[in-house]
Amino acid sequence: MPDRSAPIIKNFPHLLHGGDYNPEQWIRTPQVWDEDFRLMKLAGVNTITIGVFSWTMLEPEEGRFEFGWMDAIFDKAERDHVQVILATPGGARPGWMAQKYPEVLRVDEFGRRQKWGGRHNHCFTAPAYRRRCQSINAKLAERYKDRPNLAMWHVNNEYSGECHCDLCHSAFRGWLRRRYNDDLDALNHAWWNTFWARTITDWSQIDPPSKIGEGAVHGHNIDWKRFCTDQHIDCFNAEAEPLRRVTPSLPITTNFMGVFNELDYYKFAKALDVVSWDSYPSYHDRPNDWLNAVTVSFLHSQRRAMLDKPFLMMESAPGMQNYKPVCKIKRPGLHVVEGLQAIAHGSDSVQYFQWRKGRGGLEKFHGAVVDHFASEDNRVFREVAELGAAMARLDDVAGAPSHADVALIYDYENHWAIDNTKGPRNVGKNYQETCVAHYRPFWSNGVNVDVIGADEPFDGYKLLIAPMLYMIRPGVAERIEQFVRAGGTFVTTYFSGVVNETDLCFTNGFPGPLRELMGVRAEETDTLYDEESVAILPAKGNRAGLSGKYAARQFCDVIHAEGAKVLASYGGEYYKGQPALTVNKAGAGSAYYVASRNDARFHADFYGQLIDQLDLTRALGAKLPDGVTAVERGDFVFVLGFNRSAVTIDFGRSTFTDALNGRRLKGKLRLPRYSALVLRRPVESSANSTNARRKSLSRR
Ligand code: GLA
Ligand code: GLA
Numbered sequence: 001m002p003d004r005s006a007p008i009i010k011n012f013p014h015l016l017h018g019g020d021y022n023p024e025q026w027i028r029t030p031q032v033w034d035e036d037f038r039l040m041k042l043a044g045v046n047t048i049t050i051g052v053f054s055w056t057m058l059e060p061e062e063g064r065f066e067f068g069w070m071d072a073i074f075d076k077a078e079r080d081h082v083q084v085i086l087a088t089p090g091g092a093r094p095g096w097m098a099q100k101y102p103e104v105l106r107v108d109e110f111g112r113r114q115k116w117g118g119r120h121n122h123c124f125t126a127p128a129y130r131r132r133c134q135s136i137n138a139k140l141a142e143r144y145k146d147r148p149n150l151a152m153w154h155v156n157n158e159y160s161g162e163c164h165c166d167l168c169h170s171a172f173r174g175w176l177r178r179r180y181n182d183d184l185d186a187l188n189h190a191w192w193n194t195f196w197a198r199t200i201t202d203w204s205q206i207d208p209p210s211k212i213g214e215g216a217v218h219g220h221n222i223d224w225k226r227f228c229t230d231q232h233i234d235c236f237n238a239e240a241e242p243l244r245r246v247t248p249s250l251p252i253t254t255n256f257m258g259v260f261n262e263l264d265y266y267k268f269a270k271a272l273d274v275v276s277w278d279s280y281p282s283y284h285d286r287p288n289d290w291l292n293a294v295t296v297s298f299l300h301s302q303r304r305a306m307l308d309k310p311f312l313m314m315e316s317a318p319g320m321q322n323y324k325p326v327c328k329i330k331r332p333g334l335h336v337v338e339g340l341q342a343i344a345h346g347s348d349s350v351q352y353f354q355w356r357k358g359r360g361g362l363e364k365f366h367g368a369v370v371d372h373f374a375s376e377d378n379r380v381f382r383e384v385a386e387l388g389a390a391m392a393r394l395d396d397v398a399g400a401p402s403h404a405d406v407a408l409i410y411d412y413e414n415h416w417a418i419d420n421t422k423g424p425r426n427v428g429k430n431y432q433e434t435c436v437a438h439y440r441p442f443w444s445n446g447v448n449v450d451v452i453g454a455d456e457p458f459d460g461y462k463l464l465i466a467p468m469l470y471m472i473r474p475g476v477a478e479r480i481e482q483f484v485r486a487g488g489t490f491v492t493t494y495f496s497g498v499v500n501e502t503d504l505c506f507t508n509g510f511p512g513p514l515r516e517l518m519g520v521r522a523e524e525t526d527t528l529y530d531e532e533s534v535a536i537l538p539a540k541g542n543r544a545g546l547s548g549k550y551a552a553r554q555f556c557d558v559i560h561a562e563g564a565k566v567l568a569s570y571g572g573e574y575y576k577g578q579p580a581l582t583v584n585k586a587g588a589g590s591a592y593y594v595a596s597r598n599d600a601r602f603h604a605d606f607y608g609q610l611i612d613q614l615d616l617t618r619a620l621g622a623k624l625p626d627g628v629t630a631v632e633r634g635d636f637v638f639v640l641g642f643n644r645s646a647v648t649i650d651f652g653r654s655t656f657t658d659a660l661n662g663r664r665l666k667g668k669l670r671l672p673r674y675s676a677l678v679l680r681r682p683v684e685s686s687a688n689s690t691n692a693r694r695k696s697l698s699r700r
Helices: 031-043 068-079 095-100 127-144 166-179 184-191 218-246 265-269 289-307 334-344 379-392 412-420 431-445 476-485 512-518 600-613 690-699
Strands: 016-021 047-050 083-087 150-154 276-279 312-316 349-352 406-409 449-452 463-466 489-493 520-527 534-538 550-561 565-570 579-586 589-594 596-598 628-633 636-641 647-650 656-658 668-671 675-680
Touching: 016 031, 016 312, 016 379, 031 068, 031 379, 047 068, 047 349, 068 083, 083 127, 095 127, 127 218, 166 218, 184 218, 218 265, 218 412, 265 289, 276 289, 289 334, 289 431, 289 449, 289 628, 312 334, 334 349, 334 379, 334 628, 334 636, 334 675, 349 379, 406 431, 412 431, 431 449, 431 489, 431 600, 463 476, 476 489, 476 512, 476 579, 476 589, 489 512, 512 520, 512 579, 512 589, 520 579, 534 579, 534 596, 550 565, 550 579, 550 600, 668 675
Parallel strands: 016 047, 016 349, 047 083, 083 150, 276 312, 312 349, 406 449, 406 463, 463 489, 489 589
Antiparallel strands: 520 550, 534 550, 534 565, 550 596, 565 579, 579 589, 628 636, 636 675, 647 668, 656 675
C-alpha cells in the first residue's frame, strides 16, 4: 500500500468540511456574514470555497477591481480558523466582457453566436477570454497570496461543452494537422473517408461535426471530442498560469462532474494537483437505495484512482438537489452515510453546494446547510453538524491510502466510440451502466476496485476487468497480454476488440488484437429486444462459481472457442449450445470471455468465485447483508449501510474499535437504517504485516 499522502492543504492535516459560499449575494446585509460564521462553527465547517461566480462583483468594469467584500470574508475566515479554497471566476463572465469582446461568446453547432447570459458558455479558445481570466486570476493571486488561510485554487467550474466559432475551427484543423503529421491521406484513411465520398482534399474543408454538416464519420467525431478535451485542458492551463507563477506551492484543482462523459477526465486529471468532483446522485427513485449508492462508489473509485491519491468531494447537496425531475428529499440519516462513503473511497473532504440558500435565481431551492429561515434548528443543519463532528474525530483518515487488487476499465474514448457507432443496438448500449454492473459484486463483498482508463498501468492488480472494450488503442492489447502472462486474471465481454483508435474495424476476427489471448472468435453480435432473454447454462464442474440457469439480455456474442475452455453455453436461440463463458490460459494467468450481457446473479456468482479464488482483499471477512458495503482505507474500515430498515452485521471473531466513540465492537451488531460505522483495525492485527492481516481476515 502507498504511504499516507501529505495533507492536501499544507499544515492542515484534517478532513475538510464546508462548501461553496456566496457572501456576495448578501452584500447588502453584511450582518448575514456574521451569522454565517457563527453557524459554520456549529456545523463543524473548517473550509469554504468562495469566488466561483463572483466576477462582476470583483471587476464591475474592465480593470476596476473591488476586493473589499472578499477581504472581509478572508478576515472573518482567518479569525475563525476557516481555510479558503479560492475559486477563479471564469465559469460566468461579466456583461461588459461580452459587449466589448464578442469572441468570448460561444458559437453553437448551427453557427449561432450565443448571447450573454447563463454560465459555462465561453469559447475556450478565444484569446480575449483567456487574457481576461489571466488578468483577474493574477489580481486574486497577488492580493491573497500572503493570507495564511488561502488553502488552494479552484479553477473555473465544471468545464463542459464545445464551441463552433472560427477560432475553434481553425484550432481544430491545426490539431488535426499535428495529429496526422500534415498528411491528409493518412487522415482520409483513418476516417475511412471514401465512404459516401467524404474524401477531404484540402484541410480547410474540415469543420467540426454538427447536425447541419458532417456527423457520419466516426473517426472525425472521436477526434473532435479528443480535441475538445485538449482545448479545455489548454484553457485550464492558461487560467492556472498566473496562479502557478504567483503561488507555486498552492495546489490547483477544477471540479469534475459525476456521470459525465464529454471530456476525458483521465487526461484532464493529469493537469491537476488534486482531483475533485461534484456528487449529486438521485435517491429513492426505486426500492433499493443501495443500487444508487453503487454508482456513487464507482465514481469515487474512479476519481481516487486518477492520480492514485486522495481527492476532494468538492460539492454535494446537503438537502434537495433542485435539478432532478422529482427533487425528492434525501431521507434522514442518508446524508451522514453519503459523506462517510466519499471519505471511505479516498475523499479528504465533504463539501457542499451550497452553504446558504440564495433568495433568488435558478438555485434558490437547491439544498444548503443554511436554509431561507436561517437557523441551526432544522434537520438538514443537524445532520450536517453531526457529520462535521464525526469528521473532526477522523484526522487519522486524512491522507490515508487506499489499496485495490482489482482494476476495472471504464474508458472515455471507448465510451464515445460505443455511443457514436451505428449498431449492433442503437438504444440501451449502456456502457457505463455495464461497467457499474461489473463493479457491483465487489461493492457487495467489500472489495476495493480502481476504475481506470485503458491507458493507465495494469501492474499491481490481480484482476483486470474490461467490459465492452469496443475500441482497442495501440498498445492496450499488448499490455493486457503481458498482464495475463505475468499471472493476472483478465475478464472481458461481448462487443470487445472491434475497432482501433479511429473506429476502423479489425479484420483479423473479433475480439481483434485480443483474439489469441482470449482463445475465442466472435462471429456475430446478436442483440435482443428488451423483453427477450436467452438462458445461460453452466457446464458441469465449471469451477467458475456458476450453478442453475442465468439470463442473458440485449447483447449476445455468437462465439467459437479456439483453444479456450467453455464454462457455460447458451440454452436457446440459433446459437444454442455455443459458448457463453470461456476461459483461456496464457502464461501464468487466465482470460475470461463473458459473451453476453448477463443478470446480476451471474455477476454475483462469477465474481464471488473469483474473489475467493484470487484471494482478493475484503475490507471485512464477514458476509455483508444486501445494501451494505465495507471499504478499507488505511487502518480504517468504513461500513456503509444504505438500507431503509435495520440489518445485522456479524463481525465473527474479530474485534474492532469504533473510531467515532471508542467502543469495542465484536460479534453481531445491528446497523440501523441509513447508518455507517467507522472502524479502526484491531490493535493485535495492525501490528502484523498487511498481507498476513488480510489473509487472516479473509479466512474467517
Ligand atoms: C439505403 C441506401 C444505401 C444504404 C442502405 C442501408 O438503401 O441507398 O446506401 O445506406 O440504405 O440500409
Ligand atoms: C454544479 C455547479 C454548482 C451548482 C450545483 C447545483 O455542481 O458546480 O454551481 O449549480 O451544480 O447542483
